[in-house]
Amino acid sequence: MKKIGLIGAGKMGISHLSILGMHPDVNVVGVADKSILVTDVLRKLTNFTVYADYRELLDRESPDAVFIATPTKFHDTLVTEMIEENIHVFVEKPFCLHADNGSRIVSRVKVNNIVNQVGYHNKFIATFTETKKLLDSGLLGRITHFSGSMSGPVVVSSKDVTWRAKPEEGGGCLMDYAAHILDLINHLIGKLESVKAADLISIYSKNVEDAIFCLLETSDGIHGMINVNWSDDTFRKMSTSLIIHCEKGKIEVDTTELKVFFKYSDVPPNYEKGWNIRHLNTLTPSVNYYLRGEEYSLQIDKFIGALKGTTANDINTFETALQTDLIMEKIKRFKN
Amino acid sequence: MERILFGDNQFFGINHISDQKSREQSILFRKDTAILNILNVAKTAGVNTFMCTTHDRMKGVNNLILNSGKLYADYTIYPCLPYAHKYANAVTELGFSGALKEFMPNDFLGSLLKGSTAVITRNYISLMELFVDAELKNFKGLNTPVIFLQNVIADLLLGLGMGDVIKAFDNHIRKKYKAEPGYITMNLPAMLEFLNKNEIYNPIICTSINVDGFRMSGGKSAYEKILSSGKCRVIAMQIFSGGAANTSTAIEYVCSLPGIESILFGASKAYHIQETIDLIRKQDIIQFHKISSNHLESVL
Numbered sequence: 001m002k003k004i005g006l007i008g009a010g011k012m013g014i015s016h017l018s019i020l021g022m023h024p025d026v027n028v029v030g031v032a033d034k035s036i037l038v039t040d041v042l043r044k045l046t047n048f049t050v051y052a053d054y055r056e057l058l059d060r061e062s063p064d065a066v067f068i069a070t071p072t073k074f075h076d077t078l079v080t081e082m083i084e085e086n087i088h089v090f091v092e093k094p095f096c097l098h099a100d101n102g103s104r105i106v107s108r109v110k111v112n113n114i115v116n117q118v119g120y121h122n123k124f125i126a127t128f129t130e131t132k133k134l135l136d137s138g139l140l141g142r143i144t145h146f147s148g149s150m151s152g153p154v155v156v157s158s159k160d161v162t163w164r165a166k167p168e169e170g171g172g173c174l175m176d177y178a179a180h181i182l183d184l185i186n187h188l189i190g191k192l193e194s195v196k197a198a199d200l201i202s203i204y205s206k207n208v209e210d211a212i213f214c215l216l217e218t219s220d221g222i223h224g225m226i227n228v229n230w231s232d233d234t235f236r237k238m239s240t241s242l243i244i245h246c247e248k249g250k251i252e253v254d255t256t257e258l259k260v261f262f263k264y265s266d267v268p269p270n271y272e273k274g275w276n277i278r279h280l281n282t283l284t285p286s287v288n289y290y291l292r293g294e295e296y297s298l299q300i301d302k303f304i305g306a307l308k309g310t311t312a313n314d315i316n317t318f319e320t321a322l323q324t325d326l327i328m329e330k331i332k333r334f335k336n
Numbered sequence: 337m338e339r340i341l342f343g344d345n346q347f348f349g350i351n352h353i354s355d356q357k358s359r360e361q362s363i364l365f366r367k368d369t370a371i372l373n374i375l376n377v378a379k380t381a382g383v384n385t386f387m388c389t390t391h392d393r394m395k396g397v398n399n400l401i402l403n404s405g406k407l408y409a410d411y412t413i414y415p416c417l418p419y420a421h422k423y424a425n426a427v428t429e430l431g432f433s434g435a436l437k438e439f440m441p442n443d444f445l446g447s448l449l450k451g452s453t454a455v456i457t458r459n460y461i462s463l464m465e466l467f468v469d470a471e472l473k474n475f476k477g478l479n480t481p482v483i484f485l486q487n488v489i490a491d492l493l494l495g496l497g498m499g500d501v502i503k504a505f506d507n508h509i510r511k512k513y514k515a516e517p518g519y520i521t522m523n524l525p526a527m528l529e530f531l532n533k534n535e536i537y538n539p540i541i542c543t544s545i546n547v548d549g550f551r552m553s554g555g556k557s558a559y560e561k562i563l564s565s566g567k568c569r570v571i572a573m574q575i576f577s578g579g580a581a582n583t584s585t586a587i588e589y590v591c592s593l594p595g596i597e598s599i600l601f602g603a604s605k606a607y608h609i610q611e612t613i614d615l616i617r618k619q620d621i622i623q624f625h626k627i628s629s630n631h632l633e634s635v636l
Contacts, residue, residue, distance in 0.1 A: 018495025
C-alpha cells in the first residue's frame with residue numbers, strides 16, 4: 001500500500017480523492033485544503049483525515065507521494081517543497097506558471113529520482129492512445145499539417161469570480177484549457193517550437209482570454225493551427241478534436257471516435273485501405289473504479305504503478321509538461 | 337418496474353461513441369415537441385416508462401405530457417438527479433461556495449445572506465434534501481414511483497465513502513416522495529457493497545451491462561455473479577456498449593442473464609425503437625422456453 005496525501009480538494013482534487021479512495025494499492029493518509037467549507041464537509045461526511053494546513057499533513061502522515069490539485073500559482077513552490085523532502089508528486093495541469101521555475105524543477109526531479117506526473121488526462125483516452133500507435137507505426141507516412149480544436153462551457157457569462165479570471169494566477173483559456181490540446185499535439189505530432197500567429201480573444205472575461213486562434217510549428221517543421229473556445233455553451237462538456245494530415249492518409253480523432261484513412265494497402269493489423277472507424281467502447285481498457293471517464297482512473301493507475309515500480313514513469317512527466325508551459329509562454333508573448 | 341424502459345440520452349446530446357452524433361441529436365431535438373413525438377412512438381410500441389435526467393428541458397417536456405390528456409394518463413417517469421454537468425460547470429466557473437450560492441433554493445438563500453453560515457456548514461444533509469427538492473420541482477403532478485441518483489454523484493459518494501449522505505438520500509426519497517430510491521452506477525460490485533454497508537438492502541440499481549464488458553468496472557464476471565445472487569433489482573443500461581455492439585447479439589446476452597428486472601434503452605428513430613423492443617420481446621420468449629424446457633427435463 002502506498003501512502004498518498006492530497007493537497008487541494010477543489011473539483012479535480014475531489015475527483016482524484018474519490019478514485020484514490022477506491023484504489024486497492026492506495027491508503028489516503030490525509031487531505032489538505034484551505035477552504036473552511038470543503039474541510040468541514042470532508043470532516044463531517046467522510047472518514048478521511050483532513051488538514052487545513054498541508055504542512056501538518058506532511059509532518060504527521062509522511063506520505064510516499066502527494067497529489068497537488070491547487071490553483072496553478074501554487075504548483076511550483078509546492079512541487080519544489082515535495083522534491084526537497086523526497087516525496088513523489090502528481091500535480092494537476094498546467095505544470096507551472098513560469099517556465100523558468102518549471103525548468104529548475106525538472107532538473108531536481110532527476111537528481112532526487114522522484115516519480116513525477118502531470119494531470120493531462122487526454123493521453124489516457126483510448127482514441128488518442130490508438131492515434132499515437134498509428135502515427136508511431138509510420139504507415140501513415142510523414143505528418144504534413146494538423147488542426148486542433150477545443151470547445152466547452154467554462155466561462156459563459158461575465159462573472160470573473162475565481163482564480164480562472166486572473167491572468168497572474170494561471171487563469172484564462174490558454175493556460176487553463178488550451179493547455180490540453182497543446183500538450184496532446186506535443187505528444188502525438190511533435191514538440192511545438194514556434195508561434196507563427198496568435199489571436200487571444202475575450203468574450204465574457206475582462207482580464208483574460210476566452211478564445212484562442214493560433215498558428216504553430218513543431219521542431220520538425222510541421223505546421224498547424226489550434227482553435228479553442230471555453231465560452232461555447234452549445235457544447236455540454238469539454239470537446240477536444242484533432243485532424244492530422246499525413247502523406248499516406250489522414251486521422252480525424254476526438255474523445256469518443258477515431259477515423260483513419262489509409263491511402264495505400266500497407267496498413268496495421270485489423271485496419272484496411274480507405275476509411276476505418278474505431279470507437280472508444282472497443283478501444284478502452286476497463287478500470288477497477290470508474291468516475292467520469294476511464295482516463296482519470298488510468299492516469300492514477302499509471303502513477304501508482306510507477307511508485308510501485310511496476311510501470312515506467314514515462315507519460316506526462318514534468319519534462320513533457322514543461323514543453324507545454326514553454327509553448328504557452330511563447331503564445332502569450334507573441335506579437336502579431 | 338416494466339421490462340422495457342425508455343431512456344433520454346439521445347434527447348440531450350449524450351452519445352458515448354460519437355461527439356459528432358451527439359451534436360446532431362441536440363439540434364434534432366431542439367424543440368420539446370420533437371421529444372414528445374419520439375416518446376409517442378415508444379409508448380405506442382408499449383413502453384410506458386420514461387427514465388430521464390432532471391435536465392432543465394424536462395420542464396417543457398413534462399408540461400406537454402401533463403397536457404396531453406388521456407394518452408399519457410397511465411404514464412410513468414423515473415427522474416434521475418441531478419443533471420450533473422450544470423453543477424460541475426458552475427463549480428469550475430464560480431468555485432464551490434459560488435456554485436452553492438448560484439443554485440441555493442430561494443428560501444435557503446435568505447439564511448445565507450443573514451450570515452447564519454452555521455446552517456450551511458453544519459446541516460449538509462438538509463442542504464442535500466433542498467437540492468433534491470429543487471431538482472424534482474419540474475416533475476410535480478407526474479407519476480414518479482422510482483427516483484434515481486445519477487451515476488456521477490452516486491459513484492462520487494461511493495468513492496468518498498459518504499455513507500450518511502446516500503442513506504439520507506434514500507430516506508428522503510422514501511419519506512417525502514413516497515417513491516423507491518434507485519442508484520445509477522458504473523461500479524455495480526462496489527456500489528452494492530457500499531449500499532448494503534449503509535443498510536440499504538435489495539436496492540434498485542441501474543448499471544452498464546453488455547456483452548463487451550464496456551463500463552462494467554470491477555469486471556464482467558463480478559457483475560454476472562451479483563445478478564445470480566438476487567441481492568439487488570437491476571436495470572441494465574448501455575446494453576449496446578454505447579452503440580457499437582451488434583444489436584441482436586447485445587440483446588441476446590442481456591436477455592440470457594438472470595436477475596435483470598428491466599432493460600433501459602434510448603433511440604431517436606422510430607424503426608430503431610420498434611426493432612429493439614421486438615428483439616427484446618422475442619429473446620425473452622426464447623429464454624422463457626429454454627428455462628421451461630430445462631425445468632421440465634430436470635423434473636422428468
